[in-house]
Amino acid sequence: MNFDFNDEQRAIKESARDMLASRYPLEEVRRLALEHERGFTDEQWRELTELGWPGIFVREEDGGQGLGVVELVILQEELGYALAPTPFFSNACAGLLLAAAGSDEQRERWLRPLAAGEARGTLAQLDEGAPMEPTGSSLTGTKIAVADAGSADFLVVAVGEGRHFVVETGGEGVRIEPTRGLDPTRKLFAVHLHGAEGHQLEQDPDATDRAYCTMAVALAAESTGVAQRALDMAVEYAKDRKQFDRPIGVYQAISHRCAQMLLEVEGARSVSYYAAWALDHEPESGALAAAMAKAYASDAGWRVPASSLQVHGGIGFTWEHDLHFFLKRGRANAAALGDARFHRERVAELAGV
Template sequence: MDFELTDEQKGLVDATRSLLTAKSSLAGARDLIDGPDGFDTALWRHGVELGWPALTVAEEDGGLGQQIIDLALVTVELGRSLASTPLVPTALVADALGHSDNEQKAKLLQAICEGNLVASWGFAEFRQPWGPAGITARAQSHEGGYLLDGAKVSVQDADSAQLLIVDAVLDDAPARFLVSTDADGLRIVRQNTLDVTRSYCDVTLTQVKVDAAALLASGDEARRSLARTMQLSTVLACAELVGIGSRLLDMTVGYVKEREQFGRPVGSFQAVKHKCADMRIWVQASTAATYYAAMTLDSEHHDSERAVSIAKAYVSDAINRVAGQALQLHGGIGFTWEHDLHLFLRRARVNSMLSGDARHHRERLCASLEADLAGAAG
C-alpha cells in the first residue's frame, strides 16, 4: 500500500495540527482533571467547524465522505496534543449508523455532523472478554419495543453524550440498540481511571425501555456491524497511540539536547542516541502498521481483521516501550506531577488496554493462523 499522504490529507493534517496548537494546551488538559467537563467543549466546537465528526459520514447523509485513514490521521494529531474530545466514540456511532438501515439514520447523522449530538458506544463489560462472547447484557421484547438490562464499563464520554449504542443479547443472538442517555433506568457514573484527563464511565441499564426504532441491528447483521465497530475502535486506539509516541519522541529528543551532564548535552552520549533511535523505529513501525490497518477497513481486498490485530498487538507494546524510554531519559523530572510527561504515559497505558490488549490480539492472530493451517491440511 502507498503510505504517502495526498495533498488533501496533508492539508487535513496541517489544519488539524494548527487548530490544536492554537486551541489545545496541556494546561487545558490539566483543567479537565477532577473537573465537571468530560472533554474540552471549546476545542470540540472548533473541531466540528473543521469537519471532524463529518469526516467519514457519507455525503448523502450530510458528511464529507472521506475514508477511515483520514479519520485516523486526525486521531493521530489528537494523540500528539493529548486533546480530550468525543471524536472517537462519536465517530464509532456515526460509522455504525452509516452502515445501517435504521429509520433514524438520516436525522442522527445530520445532528452528529453539525456537532449537535455527542454519542458513545457501550460494549465492554466487567471481567468479560473483548468480543461478542463477552456480551451479557440482555434485551427482551416488550410492548412493541424492548427492555434492556445489564452494565457496561469504560464507556468514553458517556456522561457528556446524548446517545449510546448498546450491545446486548436478544433471542440468544447479538443485537445493537440506540439508547438515549436520559432514558429511565439508565445510570451513568464516571470511573476513576489512570488517564485523568479523559472521562470513562460505568453505564448501568435496569429495565430500560426503548421503542422498536431503537433496534439498530440484530442477528448476523449485528455480528457484522459489531465486528466493524470493534475493528474501527481498535484502529483509532492505535492511531492515538501513534500520536502519543510521536510527541514523546519529540519531547525526549528536545530534552536530551538541552540537558547537560559533565559539560555536554546528554544527547551527545552514544547510549542516549541509541535509545532515541530505538524510539524512532518503534514510532515509525507503529505508524505503518496503523495506517495499513486503517486502509484495509475501506478495502474489500484485504484481511482487515488480521491487519487490525497485528497493529494493536505491535503498537500497544511499542508505544509503551517508547513511553518507558522517554521516562528514563527524562530522569527524575519525568516522575513529577508538574511535568507533562506522565499525562502522556497515562493515556498510552490506558489506550494499550482498550479494544483488547496486545495479548488478546496475539491470541486472535494465533487462532487465525491455526484455522488457516487446519483448512490447508483439510
C-alpha cells in the same frame, strides 16, 4: 505503489496539527484533565464541529463528509499527538456502529445529528459482571469504562451475539456516574441500566466487524501520535539536559533508547496507515491488518512514553511534568477495544498459525 498521503490528506493532517497545537497547549490539556468535569468545553466541541470532524467518515447521504478510514486515522494521530481531551473518538465509535448497522430511520435519528455535531454518542461495551442480556428491547445491567458517557446524548450498547442497542441517556432507567480512569484526559463513566429502552441495530456481522476494526485502527493511530510526542519530548530533553558537561543525548544509554523508540513509533505508524488503507481499499485484508495495528500500537503506545520517562529521569516522574499524561493515555488505549494479547490471538488465527 505509493505509501504516502495525497495532497488533500496532507492538508487535513497539517491543518489538524496546527489547529490542535494552538488550541491544546499542554497547560490547557492539564487544565481540562484535572479541573474540568467533562474534560472539554462546548466551545472546543463547536470548533471541531465547524471543521466537520464528527462526520468525517459518515456518508454524505447521512450528512457526513464521506471520507475514509485513512482520513479518520489522520485526525486520530494528530489528536493523540496533541493529547487533546475531546469526545471525538468516543463519538466516532458510536457513529461507526450506526453507519454500519443503523436502519434508515435510526441513521436519520442519531447518525445525522452525530455527523453534524449536534448530538453525541458513545460506545458502552465492557460489562461489569456477566454479559448484559436484553429482555426484548429492555436492558438491565452495568457497563463500565464508558468514555464521555456523562456528556453523551445516547449510548450504543453492545450485548451478546454481536447485537447493539441505542439507548438515550435522558431516558428512564439510565444512571451514569463518573469513574476515575487511569487516563485523566479521557473521562470514563459507569452506566447503570435498569429496564432502559433500547433500539436494536440491524445484525450485520460483517459490517459491525468492520466498524470495530476501524475503531481499533483509529485508536492505534492515536497511540502512534501519543508515542511520537513522547519521543519528541525525550529527544528534546536529551539535547538540552547536561550531565558531566555534555548533553545526555551523547551517551548511548540514552541515544540508543531513543533510537528504539523511533523504531516502535515508525512501526506503529506504518502498520496503522496500512490498516486504514486496507479497510478503505482492500477489505479482505482489513481484519488482519487492523488486529496487527492495534496489537503493535498497544505496546508501542505505552512503552515509548515509559522509555521517554526514563530518559527524563526524576523530573519525568513528577506530577508537574506533562509526560505522565502521555504514559496514561498510551496505557489506557492499550487496554481499550482489545488489548495486545487479544489482537495477537486474532493475528494468529487470521494469519493461519
